[in-house]
Amino acid sequence: MSRASDRAYVMIRDMILSGDLPSGAKIGEEALAEQCGVSRTPIREALGRLEAELLIRRSDTQRSYVADWSLEDVEEVFELRGLLESRAARRAATRISHSQIERLKTHHAAIGEAINAPTPDTQQFVEHNHLFHSVILEASASAELTSMLARIIERPIVHRTARNYSFDDLKRSHRQHGELVAAFEQRDPAWAEAVMVSHIRRAFHTYANAHIDQRIPDMSQAAE
Amino acid sequence: MSRASDRAYVMIRDMILSGDLPSGAKIGEEALAEQCGVSRTPIREALGRLEAELLIRRSDTQRSYVADWSLEDVEEVFELRGLLESRAARRAATRISHSQIERLKTHHAAIGEAINAPTPDTQQFVEHNHLFHSVILEASASAELTSMLARIIERPIVHRTARNYSFDDLKRSHRQHGELVAAFEQRDPAWAEAVMVSHIRRAFHTYANAHIDQRIPDMSQAAE
DNA sequence: CCGAGTGTCATTGTATACATTAGGTTCGCA
DNA sequence: TGCGAACCTAATGTATACAATGACACTCGG
Structure with missing residues (x-):
């Protein structure tokens, strides 16, 4: 497995599951990249996975938000x-x-x-x-x-x-x-x-x- | 939706479903990029989606192959x-x-x-x-x-x-x-x-x- | 005062260059 | 001749620069 994108995936997922990123919070690729210490490329891959898992929702203009679950x-x-x-x-x-x-x-x-x-x-x-x-x-x-x-x-x-x-x-x-x-x-x-x-x-x-x-x-x- | 990555996704999927890419065929990112007329970046995004859909299988070393279905x-x-x-x-x-x-x-x-x-x-x-x-x-x-x-x-x-x-x-x-x-x-x-x-x-x-x-x-x- | 339009800024999409790693080939040695 | 190691090649992973597009605010006109 790739190193950076997996680390980013786990880190972002944990941020969501732990509540550090609250429901509905806007997710900026660049900000996450800085937090995770990697470039935007692996971040984008991680966001793609999280979106497929419905942990992240994307607006009609492709902006990412933490999904909120009723x-x-x-x-x-x-x-x-x-x-x-x-x-x-x-x-x-x-x-x-x-x-x-x-x-x-x-x-x-x-x-x-x-x-x-x-x-x-x-x-x-x-x-x-x-x-x-x-x-x-x-x-x-x-x-x-x-x-x-x-x-x-x-x-x-x-x-x-x-x-x-x-x-x-x-x-x-x-x-x-x-x-x-x-x-x-x-x-x-x-x-x-x-x-x-x-x-x-x-x-x-x-x-x-x-x-x-x-x-x-x-x-x-x-x-x- | 993004333009290039979506086009690439549809093109690759159609290649697989139509049989142009036979089961088990090795998929190189660069070759596909040339065929689709885009760079490797949107290709990689498309491959990620296709992998999630199990149309593409990845070896232990992340090389991509067309999935074969029994x-x-x-x-x-x-x-x-x-x-x-x-x-x-x-x-x-x-x-x-x-x-x-x-x-x-x-x-x-x-x-x-x-x-x-x-x-x-x-x-x-x-x-x-x-x-x-x-x-x-x-x-x-x-x-x-x-x-x-x-x-x-x-x-x-x-x-x-x-x-x-x-x-x-x-x-x-x-x-x-x-x-x-x-x-x-x-x-x-x-x-x-x-x-x-x-x-x-x-x-x-x-x-x-x-x-x-x-x-x-x-x-x-x-x-x- | 409100609304429409435009310009600027922020964010995402794409391309490309570079790093890294797996795989194959060849050469050497047993 | 067979096995192994090292090198070389090719493909993937990552970073970064640039392009395009949407959001937002400010201004100007009504």
């Missing part, structure tokens, strides 16, 4: 994600290898540890949660699904309120992962699909209720 | 398209405006004319077919769905064999469009969704059987 927009993303990721789970059920199931179990166990630590290790939770879902996507062996989900998977976290999840939410997420593993071991597509639908659906409601339940701060990703 | 890959695309476009139909059913329904009827009628002309007007069929589906997507009022479908909608036509559709196929497609209109007029989400699933599914089988039925050549897009 709750309805976020629900739509979760809906799509449920649609695509449950399809991935269904495909994965009949294709997943033994070693991939082992990897699922490894991440599942790591998530369990993260939750049950004296103080929940949110960093570890987020990381292994991501890896868990990555294995399923990999097992689905679908370039299309992979490409599409890569585009939307980071976005529900735009709203900073999504960072707050209760202990119960984490446990429920963990339990559903366990059920997914069971479905995969049985190679049952319908079961895996149904669990994934439920899993993502719950994640949405957890997100939607986040302004009420705020217990574990600094969770930097949706808990699926 | 029948399984194409089926996967149709499956995803069915998934997304049926969801769009469902959403559209409860949101579509009267004027949008009128537009659907206009395109529907135009398709009917195209089919029943002494010699079927494939150009008109393709154009109004595309517009018909565009109205539904617009009525779904989902930026996500629109963005995703825009990425995959052109691709089933990569295989040139898909250009051949029988008269019966065209009529069936037309009839299903009629049923979609009826579902929208009843504002029945489940009905609209089901018809769309069937519609896309049939399109896939028409495509898959294209090497057997080859009656109307030069159809430049899948008949959905």
